[in-house]
Amino acid sequence: MRIKRVETLIKHEISNILLHEISDPRICFITIIRVEVSKDIKFAKVYYSVFGTEAQIKKTGEGLKSATGYIKRTIGQRLELKFIPQIIFLLDDSARKSMKMNRLLEDLKEKENKQNGFKRDKKLTE
Numbered sequence: 001m002r003i004k005r006v007e008t009l010i011k012h013e014i015s016n017i018l019l020h021e022i023s024d025p026r027i028c029f030i031t032i033i034r035v036e037v038s039k040d041i042k043f044a045k046v047y048y049s050v051f052g053t054e055a056q057i058k059k060t061g062e063g064l065k066s067a068t069g070y071i072k073r074t075i076g077q078r079l080e081l082k083f084i085p086q087i088i089f090l091l092d093d094s095a096r097k098s099m100k101m102n103r104l105l106e107d108l109k110e111k112e113n114k115q116n117g118f119k120r121d122k123k124l125t126e
Contacts, residue, residue, distance in 0.1 A: 003037050006081065010044055011035040013075050026063030029056070033092045037085055044085035047092035057091065064089040
């Protein structure tokens with residue numbers, strides 16, 4: 001139970017820090033998806049998503065890497081934890097993959113509808 005609480009606190013703090021304190025222009029259109037803390041609370045994997053192009057996603061990753069020390073220090077000052085975990089930012093592109101899959105399915109459905117419509121028209125003219 002303690003781990004879940006720590007994950008929630010870290011997610012909340014990182015979200016606030018990114019929104020209100022980090023002024024790096026590379027970090028924009030970012031959402032913290034979830035945080036997974038190791039059982040010994042020494043590591044925290046922070047999964048994030050970015051709405052933007054591949055170049056923007058890459059720049060955001062660079063900005064996060066640059067801000068990691070500040071974020072860790074700030075979390076250490078705000079949360080009363082015995083250990084401040086090492087923060088590891090990981091891109092969660094499941095939303096992007098899901099959108100791509102939906103687009104492919106829509107394209108397939110549209111293509112199928114066109115083919116079926118064409119067949120119906122052909123039958124009507126015969």
